[in-house]
Amino acid sequence: MSAPVTAAPVPARQRRRTARSWLRGIAIVVVTLVFALPLVWMFAAAFKTNVQVTDPSVGLWFRPTLENFRNIVEAGQIQRSMGNSLLVGVVSTVLSAVIAVPAAWAVGRFAMHRTGSLILVARIVPAISLLVPWYYLFAQMGLVGSYTVLILSQMFVSVPLIMWIMISFFAGLPVELEEAARTDGLSAFGAFWRIALPLAAPGTATASLLAFVFSWNNFMFALVFADDSTQTVPVTLFNFISYASTDWGGLMAAATLITVPVVLAAVLGQKYLVAGLTSGASKG
Amino acid sequence: MSTTEVSPARPAAASGAGPSPARRTRTFEQANRRLKWGMLAPALLFVGLMIVFPLVYTLNLSLTDAFGAVNAGKGHVGLRNFTDALGDTRRFWPAARRTVLFTVGAVVLETALGLALAMLMRKTFRGMRWVRTVLIIPLLTTPVAIGILWLLILDPTNGIANHLLTGIGLPRQDFLGSVSQSLPTLMLIDVWQWTPMMTLLLLAGLTTLPAEPEEAARVDGANGWQRFRHVVLPMLGPTLATALVLRAVDALKTFDILYATKGAGGGSDFEVETLNVYAYGLTFDYQEYGLAAAVLVLFTLFIVGVVVLLRRRGGRKAA
Numbered sequence: 001m002s003a004p005v006t007a008a009p010v011p012a013r014q015r016r017r018t019a020r021s022w023l024r025g026i027a028i029v030v031v032t033l034v035f036a037l038p039l040v041w042m043f044a045a046a047f048k049t050n051v052q053v054t055d056p057s058v059g060l061w062f063r064p065t066l067e068n069f070r071n072i073v074e075a076g077q078i079q080r081s082m083g084n085s086l087l088v089g090v091v092s093t094v095l096s097a098v099i100a101v102p103a104a105w106a107v108g109r110f111a112m113h114r115t116g117s118l119i120l121v122a123r124i125v126p127a128i129s130l131l132v133p134w135y136y137l138f139a140q141m142g143l144v145g146s147y148t149v150l151i152l153s154q155m156f157v158s159v160p161l162i163m164w165i166m167i168s169f170f171a172g173l174p175v176e177l178e179e180a181a182r183t184d185g186l187s188a189f190g191a192f193w194r195i196a197l198p199l200a201a202p203g204t205a206t207a208s209l210l211a212f213v214f215s216w217n218n219f220m221f222a223l224v225f226a227d228d229s230t231q232t233v234p235v236t237l238f239n240f241i242s243y244a245s246t247d248w249g250g251l252m253a254a255a256t257l258i259t260v261p262v263v264l265a266a267v268l269g270q271k272y273l274v275a276g277l278t279s280g281a282s283k284g
Numbered sequence: 285m286s287t288t289e290v291s292p293a294r295p296a297a298a299s300g301a302g303p304s305p306a307r308r309t310r311t312f313e314q315a316n317r318r319l320k321w322g323m324l325a326p327a328l329l330f331v332g333l334m335i336v337f338p339l340v341y342t343l344n345l346s347l348t349d350a351f352g353a354v355n356a357g358k359g360h361v362g363l364r365n366f367t368d369a370l371g372d373t374r375r376f377w378p379a380a381r382r383t384v385l386f387t388v389g390a391v392v393l394e395t396a397l398g399l400a401l402a403m404l405m406r407k408t409f410r411g412m413r414w415v416r417t418v419l420i421i422p423l424l425t426t427p428v429a430i431g432i433l434w435l436l437i438l439d440p441t442n443g444i445a446n447h448l449l450t451g452i453g454l455p456r457q458d459f460l461g462s463v464s465q466s467l468p469t470l471m472l473i474d475v476w477q478w479t480p481m482m483t484l485l486l487l488a489g490l491t492t493l494p495a496e497p498e499e500a501a502r503v504d505g506a507n508g509w510q511r512f513r514h515v516v517l518p519m520l521g522p523t524l525a526t527a528l529v530l531r532a533v534d535a536l537k538t539f540d541i542l543y544a545t546k547g548a549g550g551g552s553d554f555e556v557e558t559l560n561v562y563a564y565g566l567t568f569d570y571q572e573y574g575l576a577a578a579v580l581v582l583f584t585l586f587i588v589g590v591v592v593l594l595r596r597r598g599g600r601k602a603a
Contacts, residue, residue, distance in 0.1 A: 027404055028415060035480065036418045039425070041444065042433040053436070056447035103327035110320045115328070122331050123530075124587055125339070126537050128563050129580035132345065132573060133338035156334045159327050188319050217426040219540040224568065234428040238544055241432060248436060255429040262424045270417045277420065277481065278488035 039259070045252035053248040068253035078254055080229075081236040084147075088222075088232060089215040092151045093208050096158035101204055104166030105192050109175070122160040130156070131224050138225070145227030153221045158211040165210070168279040169203030170196065206276035209269055213262060233258045346577035358574065365578035375554065375562060376579065380586075382467055382550075383558040387535040390474040394531060395524070397475065398482025403512065405483070406490050419480035427477070427540035434473050435460060435545055460545055463555045470542060470556055474535065482527055489523030490516070529594045536587050539564065559583045 040060070045053050047064035072078045107115060134153060135144065143149045177199070178191040186194060197204075219234040226235055237254055240247075266273060346365055350358040369376045405415065422430070438445050438459035446456045459469045493516065501515045517524075539560045542550060549565050550557030557565070563583060566576035 024404065025409070028409065031401060031404070032415050032418050035422055035476070038433055038437060038476070039421060041437060042429075045436060054439075054442040056442060056444040099326040099330060102323040106320050106323040112320070112324070115324065118328070119331065122335060124533055124584075124591060125335060126560060126563070126580060126583055126587065128539075128560060128567065129342050129577075129584055130335065130338040132567055132576065133341035134334075136341070137337070152334075156331065159331055163327060192323075213424050217424075219426070219428050219544070220564075234426050234540070237426070237428045237432065241435075241544065242547070251432055252436065255426075255432045259425050259429050262426070263421055266417050266421045266424055270413060270420065273420055273424070274416055274484055274488075277423075278484050 039263075042252055042259070043256050045248065046256040048249060048252075050247065050249045053252065068249040069257075071247075072250050072253050072257075077231070077236055078233070078257060081231050081233045082257065084150075084226075084230055085216055085232040088147060088150045088154055089212045091147075092154035092158055092215055093211045095151070096155045096162050096211055097204060097208050100159045100162035100207075101166055101197070101200070102192065104163045105170050105196055105200075107163070107167050108170035109178070109192075109196075119160045119163050122156065127220060131220070135224060144225060145230055147230055149225045150222060150230060150232070153225060154215045154218060157214060157218070161211050161214065162204075162207040165207040165276050165279050166200065166203055169200055169207075173199050202272065203276075206269075206272040209265060209273065210276045213265060216258075216261065342577045342580055345573055346581050348574045350573035350577075352571050361574065365575050366582070368575060369578050369582060375557070376559075378554065379550075379557050379559050379562040382556065383536060383560070386467060386471050386474070386538065386556075386558060387532060389468070389471045390478070390535050391528065391532050393471075393475045394479045394482045395528060397479045398486055398527075399524075401479065401483040402486035402490055403516075405487060416484070419483060422477045423481050425477075428544045430473065430477055431541045431544035434469075438469065463551070463553045466546060466551060466555045470545065473541060474538065477541075478531060478535075482531060485527040485530075486520065486523060489520050489527075493519050525594070529591055532590060532594060533587060536560075536590065559586075 044060050044062075046068055047066070048058065048062060049065055049067065052058045052062055106112065134149075138144050138149045173196060178195050181191045181195045182188065216232075217234060218232070219238065222232040222235045223238070226232060231239075237251075237258060240251055240254055345358075347360055347362060348358040349361045349364075405412065437443050438457075440446065440456070440458045440461040443459075445459065450456055458465055460466050497515050497519065498511055501511045506514070537560055538558065542556045542558060542561050543564070546556045548569050550561045559579065560583070563576050563579045566572045566579060
């Protein structure tokens with residue numbers, strides 16, 4: 001494309017370009033391995049015997065065993081915790097979406113960006129400074145250890161997260177459609193309910209998926225508010241570190257069980273998760 | 285506040301939404317305000333209540349000698365908790381120092397590496413989808429699991445890391461088993477987990493940049509580095525600033541992985557005790573609610589200060 005060139009420089013430039021694209025390819029492969037291998041190592045360790053786990057020369061070629069998974073499942077806590085995490089994650093996400101999506105629409109359509117930015121405050125304040133007052137309040141109501149507290153505290157993370165993502169999602173929807181609907185006699189609420197909300201389904205799905213993942217991962221709230229029967233997976237995993245520090249295989253199996261849903265979400269919803277993370281830019 | 289917001293003089297398109305700002309505001313202006321507040325109220329009330337009550341409560345608590353049971357009697361001690369905290373060179377100041385070291389180290393490395401990776405992945409390539417999938421997995425994985433996985437890899441005696449190090453003739457390291465290496469090691473784990481976030485944010489920023497300035501620079505004979513340094517980087521400024529603020533706030537508040545790998549107090553010598561871990565310990569291990577509240581107030585002010593500072597500097601750079 002860059003105009004007339006003599007015969008000699010063309011192959012040279014081409015060679016340079018090929019070399020460069022090879023280098024780039026190698027760099028990308030190396031980067032991918034750097035981020036993938038530690039997790040692969042963890043998954044592999046989950047299928048090793050305890051002798052193999054502590055022998056680094058075993059590497060990735062070994063005869064896999066399900067022993068570790070059988071042991072932790074027989075102990076019983078992990079599936080209870082996964083059930084708790086699932087419950088807290090689903091309920092807190094659904095409730096959060098129900099109040100956050102309309103709020104995000106209102107912020108976007110009525111240009112209330114200053115009100116919307118109040119939501120940011122929720123991201124800045126260290127969660128620990130909220131835990132003591134919440135603990136005090138919830139203790140008065142006799143709620144500590146209940147699912148209610150876990151769900152309410154998680155919603156405090158999820159509502160701002162979903163609002164944050166949905167404000168930018170609604171901003172990207174053409175307002176003309178809603179205006180046309182208004183002209184055709186729909187109320188403002190009707191425009192939201194019949195037009196904006198269906199169009200925002202992909203955004204809502206993205207935001208909810210992320211909210212669920214962050215709920216699934218939340219450690220500190222559960223550490224403070226959960227009791228033995230409402231314990232979520234990160235707490236179980238944490239207790240496992242101190243209580244079974246020599247049982248590397250079991251530890252890795254538990255860590256694998258908690259990570260598999262996240263990996264599945266990443267593989268199936270990569271496009272949406274990336275869009276949500278970069279518009280929300282928020283880890284909760 | 286609401287009056288300024290509904291005023292038609294303020295174009296709604298500040299967010300870059302609709303192509304016809306005036307018409308848009310006018311149409312939705314007609315909608316009644318009750319609807320607008322009705323839709324906002326549940327979310328705002330919820331977040332407001334969950335945050336305002338605790339902040340007031342914490343401020344109040346920081347002026348008392350609350351200790352022991354949460355609802356035990358407490359006396360007002362004025363600013364004593366603050367002077368105690370600020371005069372404490374054994375736990376408070378080292379924790380503040382670690383918080384800053386951890387955050388600055390992690391965020392600087394994450395920004396530099398994230399930018400490099402974003403430039404590397406900027407042009408599409410075969411398998412991009414899979415590389416992006418691999419990149420989002422670390423940042424979506426439970427920090428406690430990440431901590432466990434690195435405990436295994438970095439185990440001083442049986443870990444693969446030392447196996448590889450000694451394999452190439454380097455000395456064995458204690459990593460998380462050592463007082464001096466724990467904080468840098470955890471910082472690098474944070475870099476491993478969060479560099480992809482920077483990369484994704486900057487990649488998203490890169491795709492919105494117009495192609496013309498770079499093309500013009502190329503025609504003028506600027507080489508790759510010059511185009512990056514003088515054309516791409518300045519245009520990327522606002523994205524970079526936002527990413528930096530968000531990452532810095534989260535890095536300052538890092539808790540899960542520190543607590544999961546080193547336990548209460550950040551280890552036997554408090555070696556990874558940041559302000560967050562310290563405040564947690566004061567609250568839930570020592571029940572020193574008054575002092576903890578004072579530390580938290582100082583910590584919150586510090587975070588707000590960092591955000592304000594970064595935003596102002598980032599804004600100036602972007603302008």
